[in-house]
Amino acid sequence: xxxARPVPVELVVRGDxxxxxxxxxxxxxxRGWRLRERGDDRxxxxxxxxxxxxxxxxxxxxAFYLTARIEIRAGEHATVLRYRGDAGAGAALxxxxxxxxxxxxxxxxxxxxxxxFESEGRMVQVRRG
Numbered sequence: 001x002x003x004a005r006p007v008p009v010e011l012v013v014r015g016d017x018x019x020x021x022x023x024x025x026x027x028x029x030x031r032g033w034r035l036r037e038r039g040d041d042r043x044x045x046x047x048x049x050x051x052x053x054x055x056x057x058x059x060x061x062x063a064f065y066l067t068a069r070i071e072i073r074a075g076e077h078a079t080v081l082r083y084r085g086d087a088g089a090g091a092a093l094x095x096x097x098x099x100x101x102x103x104x105x106x107x108x109x110x111x112x113x114x115x116x117f118e119s120e121g122r123m124v125q126v127r128r129g
Contacts (some may be wrong), residue, residue: 009110011081012124013117017074021120022080026071027116031109043070060099066105078124083110 021043025035028045036044048065058064071082080092085106117123 002035007107007128008085009083009114010127011083011114011117012127013079013081014077014122014124017072017079020079023071023116023120024072024081024113027113031112038069041072043072044068044074053098058094058101064098064101064105066102068106068109081113083113085109 015023023125024043025089028035031047033045033047036046038044044067046065046067048060049063050065052063053060056063069084069086071084073080073082083106085102114123115124
């Protein structure tokens with residue numbers, strides 16, 4: 001099994017904040033996540049069904065409820081994104097299996113996000129932890 005706690009991932013991406021945020025929104029919306037802006041420096045995302053996850057736990061399949069926070073810091077030549085997946089909701093709603101499922105989903109999502117910026121030639125650096 002994967003580790004039970006998702007490790008925060010920091011992405012340093014070429015481009016201004018507005019362009020990077022537009023890519024972020026497109027990426028998450030295209031994968032079925034819902035967006036909640038929390039000010040200029042933070043974007044919260046969620047997917048799945050809390051209700052279905054309460055009833056079915058880790059067996060909720062694609063409807064398994066997940067949340068993540070993306071902190072956004074604009075620099076002079078690049079934008080820094082800090083992706084922090086929350087395995088706590090997975091544990092509360094799906095027990096130990098839910099925690100592992102959430103951690104794995106967050107690792108895969110962070111890798112796919114980094115891949116998206118890499119494919120566009122905008123990735124500068126990826127840092128874990």
